[in-house]
Amino acid sequence: MRGKPTLRDVAERAGCSITTTSNILQGRSHLYKEDMVQRVLSAAHELGYRPNSVARSLARRRTATIGVVLDPQHARLTHNVYAHDVLDGILAFLEPRDYDIRLITPRTNDPAAVWRRIDNGSIDGAILIAPVMGSPLLEWQHYSTLPVVAVGSTLPEEYLLSQVDIDNDAAMASLTEWVIQQGHRAIGFIKGHPLHWSAHQRERAFRRVMAQHGLPVREEWVLQGNYGSESGAYAAGQLLCQKELPTAVICANDDMAVGFLQKCRELEIPVPDAISVAGFDDIYWARQLGLQLTTIQHDRYQVGYLAAQMLLHQIETGESRPQRMLLPGTLVVRRTVALAHALASVPISEATILTEGGSRL
Amino acid sequence: MRGKPTLRDVAERAGCSITTTSNILQGRSHLYKEDMVQRVLSAAHELGYRPNSVARSLARRRTATIGVVLDPQHARLTHNVYAHDVLDGILAFLEPRDYDIRLITPRTNDPAAVWRRIDNGSIDGAILIAPVMGSPLLEWQHYSTLPVVAVGSTLPEEYLLSQVDIDNDAAMASLTEWVIQQGHRAIGFIKGHPLHWSAHQRERAFRRVMAQHGLPVREEWVLQGNYGSESGAYAAGQLLCQKELPTAVICANDDMAVGFLQKCRELEIPVPDAISVAGFDDIYWARQLGLQLTTIQHDRYQVGYLAAQMLLHQIETGESRPQRMLLPGTLVVRRTVALAHALASVPISEATILTEGGSRL
DNA sequence: GCCTGCTATAGAAACGCTTCTAAAACTTCC
C-alpha cells in the first residue's frame, strides 16, 4: 500500500471484497452480518481510510459541488459587498448538506471560454452572481445544460434563467412613496450603474411613483452614477451647484448616498435640514458609522440561501422550468430624510412651484 | 452518444484511437501528421467536446484546484474584510494558471472532521485563512499531508506551517514610535481579539517600544477589545470616563478605532484636539468615509497573491520545508493624531507628569 | 533483402470508486 489507503486496501485488510467494503462504508451495513460490518469498520479506521472524492464523483456522476460564478465585470470580490452576503447565505445552506463550493471568476468576456471553464464536469449546478447586461454568463443556454440560478439581477424572462433577487421595483416604489409622503415634491435621483438591471428597475419605479402622484421629474436633477460612492459624491457636486435644488434626493444605492452625504458635509450643506437624502441597500458600514441613512434594507443572506435551495431542488428533481423569486425590501426610516415643510426656506421653497411648473412624467 | 460527448466519441468520429485524440487535444500534435491533427480537432469542435475535469483529475492524480479554508471562528465571510482582500489576491494569482478554488468553511471544531472535509482528494493544496488559537486547522500535521500555507496569522514555528502575513510587530512598532515622536507620553492601547495571534503581537510591539523609550504603560489605559467596532466604542466608554486620560490611544485595528471615534463624537470629545487616536489596517470604509484615521496600511491582496504563489511552488516542486514571509506595513499619517504639545491643556496635561510618575514597563 | 532505427498510431492498464448482476450459502417448506 503506497500512498493513501484505498478501498482495496481496506477490503484486503478486512478480508472481504471491495463491494462489501464500499457498501458498509456508505452506511448500507444492514446488508451484512454484524461481524463483517465490524471488521470493515475497524479496518478502515486502522488504516485511516478516507474516500477519494474525485473517484467517487466520477463513479456517481455527480460531484456534490456547486459553482459560484462572479461576473467578469465585478470579479474583484473586495468591494463587492453584495457578493459577500449572498455567499454567506449560500454557504450556510450548502455546508450542512455536504455540498462544496467552487468559486469561479472568469476574467474574459468570451462566452465560450467562460462556459468551458464553468461547465467542465466539476460541478452539479451554478449560481451566477449579479450578471450585468451583456455578460457572457447570460449566454448560458447556448453553452451549458447545467442547472443554473442567477441572483442579484432580475433579468428579462427571455433568458430563461431561474432567479432569486430582491424586489427592486416594489422597494424603490415604497421608498419614493414615503419620501413623497414626507411632503417632498421636488425630488432628485442618482442613477446606478447603467449596465445593471437593478439600476434601471429602481429608476423606473421612482419615475412611476412620481408620475402616479402627478409630480414632475426634472431631468437636471436626475444624475448618472455608477453605484460607487465616488460617483455619488460627483453627482452631489453636479447637483448642488444648480440654481434650483430639489428638497430630497434618492440615491439608487447606499454607496452613492454615502458619497453624496460626504460631499454635502464638504460643502457644508446640512442634511436633512437643507436637503434630504435616501439610499437603498442598508449597507453595513453606513450603519456602522452612524450615518443614520434612511434606506431600504433587504436580506442578501436570504437571497443566497434561497438561491442555493432552489438550485439544489433543480439538481435533485431535474425540474428545469425557470422560476423567479423576489424578496421584499423593508423601508428603514432613520434621519437623513426630513419633513419637507419643516425645511428651512432656502432656495428649496421653490418646491411648491415645481409641482405646477413641471413638464414631463 | 448519449449525454456529453466523450473522448471516445471524438475518436470514433475522427476515425482514430482514443490515445491519439487525447494526445492531440492536449497539444501534443507534433506527434502526428497534420492530416490526423485536423481530423481530430474538427471532430472535437463539431461535437462540442469538452474534457471532463473529474476524470482528468483522477487519471492525472492532481486536481488543479486549491482549497481556501476559513477558520470556523470566522466562517461568516460577511464582516471579514480581511478575507475578501486575501481571496482577491489568491484568485488573481490562480486564475491565469488555470487553477480553481474550492471554498471550505468548516462549521465544527473537531479537527478530524474538519480535515476529512478538507483533504479528501479534491484539492492539491490549501490556504488557511487566519487560523486563530485553538483552531482545528492548526492540527494539520496529524491529519493531512497536503501542502498548506497559512495567511493572516503569524504562528509559532512549532506548527510547521508555511505562512504569509504582514509584519504585525514591525508595523505596530513603527506606529507606536511615531506616536511617541509626536510628543505623546501617555498612551493608551485597545487590544484585539485574545484568540488572534496578531492581537498579541501588536500589543507586545506596543509595549516594547514604550519600554524602549522609558515610557510607562498604565494598565488602566490598556483595554480589552475584540477587533469589532462595538468593542472599540465600549473601550472608549471605559477609558474616557477615567479621571486621568492618555493624550493618545492606539487601537489594535481600524474597526475598533472607528468605534472609538464614534464614541468620542457621541461624548463630544474632539479628536485629535482632546485626544489622538490611531488605528491599524487602513480599512476601506474608514477611508471611504473621510475619517482621516492615522493608521498602518498593508497589502492584504499581496498577502493572498504571495500565499497562492508559495503554495503552487510547494505543490509543483514537492518542497515542503515551512517558510515564513512577512510583508511590511506602511504608516499612513492622516489627521487623528496631533502633536502632543499642541493639545489643549485639559486633564491631559497630566501627561508630562506621567513620564516620571509611571510605574512599570 | 534483411536488420536497425525512426515515426505514427493503437492497445490496454491504470486512477479509486459505485453498482448491477450473479453466484454461493443457508433456510424453509411440503
Added chain:
DNA sequence: GGAAGTTTTAGAAGCGTTTCTATAGCAGGC
C-alpha cells in the same frame, strides 16, 4: 430431501481520462 426462496457475498463492468508500452509502417545502411 430437493425445489424455491432468502440472505450474504463477490465479480466485473463501468465512469472518462492519461500514459506506458507495443506494434505497424517505412526509411536508410550494409
